[in-house]
Amino acid sequence: MENIQLILYTVFGVLAIFSAIMMITRRNPIASALWLIFNFFMISGLYFLLRAQFIAIIQILVYAGAIMVLFIFVIMLLKLTDEKKLSEIMTYQKITAILFSILLMALLVFTVYVNFADKYTEISTEAETISKAENLGRELFLKYAFPIEAIGLLLLATIVGAVVLAKKKFE
Amino acid sequence: MFADYGQILVFMLFAIAFVAIAFFVALFLAPKKPSYSKESTYECGEDTEGETWVRFNVRYYVVALIFIIFDVEVVFLFPWAVVFKELGLFAFVEMAVFLIILILGFVYVLAKGDLQWDKPQPVIPELKRQIFKVDSN
């Protein structure tokens, strides 16, 4: 059982990184969007392995099922076609970007390694219980009542803002 | 309990395998004789005019945006609904306020007419000359 999980973890992790790289290097915007959807699935698989079932399914429901639909809509709406080849637009920026990416990556790996390497090597035995939507609901609606309403207001602002901007932009 | 998620994965892999096998079999069975007219874009026998990808009505975009925002709202409703019986009145009032805030946004969109799709206005051609004269006798 442990072995299967380790194998799945490796597969999901490697595929997630691979699809992320494919996503940013594709020239066709729809292909990029598809790789991003694939990436969301792999991330969702990782969540499942961490026993975070509610978050995992919401990842698919909201990100893959709703937000990416909007992305594809926008790609269709804006008549986006293939991007220029990377080599055509790359100058010294490329080298700087790669350099800083590697630095950031090293920093992240270092931080995670120093702080968490020996602390969290196993999934907590209670992870499955904690991640249930029931427990999430109890926490969310008893302790965090005010933030919920704040999110409501934020979403209201988003609706109004999005509609106003969309009309301005396209008409 | 948790092994069940593994079974869902296996189930999906079987579905993918089924599609893959179907494509593989068709590769051998189907003939391949491409020609110009077969591979041209189908438009009822006419040649296509202009590009396929044209700009679409902005309403499609607005619909997708509103959908996302309400989808996020529904996601908050799920953990609320599942424990509603034990949380009781407080949770009810809390969610009522949350919903009212969002329904305000919905009403705003409706009032702005962004979900108003054009009704077709059929033009019935008027005939100046009567073709069949109805004889009243």
Next chain:
Amino acid sequence: MPAAVQYIIIPLVKVVLIQITLLIGVALTVWLERRTAGFIQDRYGPNRVGPFGLLQPVADVVKLFMKEDIVPEKANKFIHSLAPAISVTIALSTIAVIPFADPIQLFGSEFKLQIADVNIGILYILAMVSLGVYGVTLSGWASNNKYSLLGGLRSSAQMISYELSMGVAVLGIILVNGTFELDTIVQNQAGWKWNIILQPVGFLIFLTAAFAETNRTPFDLPEAEQELVGGYHTEYSSLKFALFFLSEYANVIVSACVITTLYLGGYQFPYLQTFGLSPVLVSILQIITFLIKIFIIVFFFIWIRWTVPRFRYDQLMVLGWKVMLPLALANLTITAIIVTLLK
């Protein structure tokens, strides 16, 4: 029972059995649809191949496999092939969380008649439904054909509009039952307490949304023949067309399963457990009950298709956003009030 049998062989047998049953179900549904259409339009349906034309779907599949796969020159070839594959995979995967009968005791261990009994059953179904948009949208985009693109665009706007009402309608069920587990929801519906009685408005909304999600008449605008030729599958032929066809009918069957499970008592036959039959017999009767309920819903889908005309696009959007969504929200509020009062 050895662990290998319990954890590997039995699940695999279940997976294969259910997938094959679903595929046979699709073939039978296609036959049923054509025969019913024939009956309603006062003509014969397919009646030559096999008894009552029952083998017609098999003949059709063989024919479609042997046909040339024509891909338009301007199309995006890879996504053109990917779109039907996505449609079918999603349509076949959704059924994994549906329970078919009470767990039975075999060889001293419990044996669930369900692929996966997960804590988030309903959410899994909603997630799969939300992914159904991609097959249609991508096929419309990849074909590089105006009819296809319009069909794909229409269908994605239609499906996301009705998905919301579907989600809010399901919330009513979750409120009443207090769980996402489909197995528990079915068990709560024992006796007369079917959710259709507790949630009649929710049932109507869910049923309508299911029609819209499966792109069936009166919501078949994505493939409206009179205006869009074939809609999103205008440029599809041979196997890929067969896959779209398969996914449409698989979606109908899966919708029937979901509607039955959520609203019509699932595999429950009222008071069956009190008759004092042996557990294995009870399970078999439950499976038969479930199949009969699915048959009735599938027949209803077909009946509607050959009876009701298609909506106009503005009517569809008005119905989705200005009628169904407010109605679903009202249903949710009233359910919440009643649940609070009854507590």
